[in-house]
Amino acid sequence: MILDTTLQHPQAQIALVISRIYNRGLTTTSGGNISTIDSENNIWITPSGIDKGSLTAKDIICVKSDGSIIGNYKPSSEFPFHKAIYEARPDVKAIIHAHPPALVSFSIVREIPNTNIISQAKQICGDIGYAKYELPGSEMLGKEIAAEFVKGYNAVIMENHGTVVGGKDLADAFQRFETLEFCANTIIYGNQIGTPKFLSNEIIDAFNTQIPEPLVEMLEVAHDSKEREKRTEICNIVNRACKQGLMISSYGTASARWHGNDFLITPTGISRWDLQPSDIVQIKNGEREPGKIPSRTTYLHQQIYESHPEINSIILTQSPYLMAFAVTGTKINVRTIPESWIFLKDIEQLNFGYQYDSAHEIPNWISKEKPLILISNDCALVVGDGLLQTFDYLEVAEFSAKSLVMSSSIGKMVPINDEQTEELRKAFIK
Ligand SMILES: [Zn+2]
Numbered sequence: 001m002i003l004d005t006t007l008q009h010p011q012a013q014i015a016l017v018i019s020r021i022y023n024r025g026l027t028t029t030s031g032g033n034i035s036t037i038d039s040e041n042n043i044w045i046t047p048s049g050i051d052k053g054s055l056t057a058k059d060i061i062c063v064k065s066d067g068s069i070i071g072n073y074k075p076s077s078e079f080p081f082h083k084a085i086y087e088a089r090p091d092v093k094a095i096i097h098a099h100p101p102a103l104v105s106f107s108i109v110r111e112i113p114n115t116n117i118i119s120q121a122k123q124i125c126g127d128i129g130y131a132k133y134e135l136p137g138s139e140m141l142g143k144e145i146a147a148e149f150v151k152g153y154n155a156v157i158m159e160n161h162g163t164v165v166g167g168k169d170l171a172d173a174f175q176r177f178e179t180l181e182f183c184a185n186t187i188i189y190g191n192q193i194g195t196p197k198f199l200s201n202e203i204i205d206a207f208n209t210q211i212p213e214p215l216v217e218m219l220e221v222a223h224d225s226k227e228r229e230k231r232t233e234i235c236n237i238v239n240r241a242c243k244q245g246l247m248i249s250s251y252g253t254a255s256a257r258w259h260g261n262d263f264l265i266t267p268t269g270i271s272r273w274d275l276q277p278s279d280i281v282q283i284k285n286g287e288r289e290p291g292k293i294p295s296r297t298t299y300l301h302q303q304i305y306e307s308h309p310e311i312n313s314i315i316l317t318q319s320p321y322l323m324a325f326a327v328t329g330t331k332i333n334v335r336t337i338p339e340s341w342i343f344l345k346d347i348e349q350l351n352f353g354y355q356y357d358s359a360h361e362i363p364n365w366i367s368k369e370k371p372l373i374l375i376s377n378d379c380a381l382v383v384g385d386g387l388l389q390t391f392d393y394l395e396v397a398e399f400s401a402k403s404l405v406m407s408s409s410i411g412k413m414v415p416i417n418d419e420q421t422e423e424l425r426k427a428f429i430k
Contacts, residue, residue, distance in 0.1 A: 002274040005094075005169035010036045010044035011057040013170045020174070020273065021098060022052045024245060026181060029053055031162075032098030033076035036170055037086050041065040045082060047073035077137040084142035085166060089149045092166035094173040099162035102184035107157050113184045116198040117327045118318060118377055119207040120251045124179045129153030133160045155180050171271055175249040182248050185320040186327055189405045194328030199352070199377055210356045211296050218287035230256045230264045231277035237315075237387045238266060242273045246319045246398055249273050251379070253295040256387050257312040258282070261305045265294045300359055304383065307363040313387040315394055316379050321401035325349070326374040332401060335415035340400040342428045343393055345370045352376040369429075372397050 003016050014034050021027050021034075029052050035045035043063045046052075050059055050073055061071035063083075069075060076082070082095050106113050112128045115121045129148030134141035145164055148156045155165040155176055163180065167173030190196035234254050241247035241254075252272050255265035262284040266272070270279050281294035283302065288294050295301070301314050325332040332347050334340040348365055355362065355375050362381070365373050371393050372382045380397065384390030407413050416424075 002276065003171055003174075003271065004274075005171050009057065010038055010062075011060040014044060014046060014060045015055050015057040017096070017170050017174050018046060018052055018055050021096070021177070023243070024178075026100040026177075027052055027098040032096075033078050033082070034094075034096050034170070035076075035079075035082045036094040043079075043082060043086065045075045045079055047071065048075060048077050049073075078141075080137065080139055081142035081145045081164070084139075084146035085149050085164070088146040089166065091168065092149065092154070094167045094170040095164060096167075096170075096173045096177045097158075097162065097164040098177070100177075100181045100184075102181050102188055103157065103163040104161075105188060106184055107162060108160055110159060112157050113180065113187055114196075114198055115180070115183050116201070116204060117183060117186060117190075117196055118251075118323070119199065119204045120318075121179050121183045122199070122201075122204045123207070124250050125155050125176055125183065127153060128180070129156035131156050131158050131164075133158075136161070171249070171274075174273075175271060178248045179250050182318065182320055182323075186318075186323045189321055189324035190328045190330075192405050192408050193324060194330040196324075196327045197329060197377065203352075212299055214293055215283065215286060215288040215298065217290040218282075218284055219290075221282060221284075221289050223282070227258055227264065227282065228277070230258055231280040233387050234264060234266060234280055235275045235277055237391050238272050238275050241315070241317065241391065241394070244395075246394060247272050247317045252315070252317040253297050253301070254315045254387065254390075255295075255301045255313065257305055258284075261302070263301060263305055265298055265301055268293050268295050300355070300362060303360060304363050304366070308367065308383070310368045310385070311366075311383045312385050313383065313390045315382050315387075315390050317382075317394065318379050319394070319398045319401075321398050321405055322374060322380045324405055325401055326380065327377055329376055332374065332404065333413070333415055334397070334400045335417075335421060336400050336403055336413065338416070338424055338428075340396055341416060341421055342424055343396045344372050344400070347372055347374060347397070349374040349376060352378060 018034050033046045037043050047061050061075040115125045131144040131148050134144050165173050165176045187196050238254050249271040253266050255263050257263045264280050267279050267281050281292040282289040334344045374380050382394045
């Protein structure tokens with residue numbers, strides 16, 4: 001099911017978002033609550049004490065503007081702070097509160113995650129507020145949190161408790177929630193292997209000026225069967241990546257070669273969780289499908305397809321363990337286990353800014369042999385023959401990065417040596 005904040009009933013929207021949050025391991029069965037306020041000022045909210053793993057639309061409670069309650073259960077015990085935020089900030093129409101592990105880590109050491117690690121994260125989360133500890137469910141907690149929203153923050157760390165984020169709708173709030181937890185994870189993992197580096201506000205502000213003009217629109221568009229097949233394939237891979245935490249709503253691009261150097265690519269500005277085949281953008285003879293805006297990285301994909309006939313698909317994403325290396329500049333050594341080295345070889349990391357100043361040179365850094373590079377404070381770029389192979393490389397890389405982060409607390413990694421890699425090359429590569 002896709003999230004449609006324009007036409008879907010609030011109950012269906014809330015049930016869908018809570019299931020995504022629960023299935024991604026970002027809330028427990030009992031913890032967390034979600035609400036949205038409709039055009040008649042009714043607040044729709046998750047019920048109190050009901051299993052988050054099996055909530056359905058009909059379980060969602062409506063608290064009418066006159067205070068009367070419609071539903072089979074009691075509204076969430078944290079209803080007071082949801083109400084306080086809506087009263088304080090009429091532009092906030094949806095709220096997500098939960099205790100996701102990485103943000104709780106920040107809340108218990110009483111720190112705010114610095115979202116300047118990646119441009120998009122800062123732009124989506126903004127500066128983060130901080131609400132002092134108060135009794136859960138109390139009016140005082142509501143006051144503390146609402147006071148932070150009044151200051152203009154859309155995301156707040158709750159001291160020794162968790163986080164609360166607001167948005168103009170549930171899709172906006174979910175994207176902010178997911179992005180903030182991603183930042184927190186990346187900073188935590190980064191600190192285990194090095195020191196995270198942060199981008200300045202000036203660099204982040206300049207980010208938007210770096211967006212190239214979209215390609216010109218083609219006059220007529222035709223969709224052959226292979227083209228339609230690729231659209232579905234891209235949507236399936238992107239959805240799978242979101243479910244596995246390898247991609248988040250706000251960032252990530254996938255493309256697949258179609259005929260010659262023509263290809264299909266994900267659009268810009270649409271949640272990765274909700275991509276539909278009709279959202280995918282066709283790029284043919286250097287022109288884009290009319291009425292659609294393809295990913296801002298379309299030129300890069302085009303250059304890679306033109307210079308590497310053997311590459312048929314590309315994924316750009318920010319997965320938390322790989323990004324821990326990309327934000328610290330720590331070398332990622334995938335001579336960990338045979339599979340990792342056979343698939344990925346030795347991974348290069350390009351400096352931040354390279355993707356703007358020297359974008360045309362990026363194809364020189366990748367090949368079928370060396371399918372993954374990292375760009376500091378930006379992304380992981382992975383290529384392959386088909387989309388599934390590219391996705392597999394991404395999974396292998398993220399697993400390897402995870403093992404390296406985890407191993408850092410128990411000992412020094414001993415890599416497979418040159419002789420052993422040579423033996424692997426002869427046995428498995430050529
Ligand atoms: Zn809570």
